[in-house]
Amino acid sequence: MSLSRPAQPIRLYAMRLSGHAHRALLCLSLLGLPFETVEVDLVAGEQKSPEFLAMSPFGQVPVIVDGETVLFDSTAILVYLAKRYGDPSWLPDDPVGAARVQQWLSMASGPIAHGPCAARLVKVFGIPIDYDVAVRVSTRLFDVVEPALGKTPFAVGSHPTIADIAAYSYIAHAPEGGVSLAPYPNIRAWLARIEALPGFVAMPSSPLPATAA
Structure with missing residues (x-):
């Protein structure tokens, strides 16, 4: 379980069949953190929109938004969540x-x-x-x-x-x-x-x- 809690639910941009995105989702769930998932339609090209590229310049999921913190890359997200909210x-x-x-x-x-x-x-x-x-x-x-x-x-x-x-x-x-x-x-x-x-x-x-x- 997490030692601290985010001020508001963490937003996770993901695609349900992406193993990279599942890493972030699994970490959030194992730490017991509040989060909401935003499904990114990769087939429709939503990952190429200017809004999404502003968060993830390579156009990849997952992305998390935790208050003012925006992070892409699944393993970087794991490190952040563990250091910010998990025990050692x-x-x-x-x-x-x-x-x-x-x-x-x-x-x-x-x-x-x-x-x-x-x-x-x-x-x-x-x-x-x-x-x-x-x-x-x-x-x-x-x-x-x-x-x-x-x-x-x-x-x-x-x-x-x-x-x-x-x-x-x-x-x-x-x-x-x-x-x-x-x-x-x-x-x-x-x-x-x-x-x-x-x-x-x-x-x-x-x-x-x-x-x-």
């Missing part, structure tokens, strides 16, 4: 703990984005990305993460951090990109632990591709 367990202050969280945030912007996220973009949204590369990146990622999650209940230790939030959405929805989680029992157990947290909110499912297990 969500983003440790000690050098090693902070660095280990950063490793996962970098993974979220690297192999998670280029692996399960990219594979899902191909299968669900028809984005012309090299699917075989995305699957290979996903497999390598899961081969690294699987043994790590067999050592600790959560990404960096015994309790959840924003590292777990950053990694959860696209890994949980990897089967939508045709990447099975069946060979990875530790990853599946970790996902279940996150889903059991008070305040957890799921991202809507997309149709499973025929190749997913």
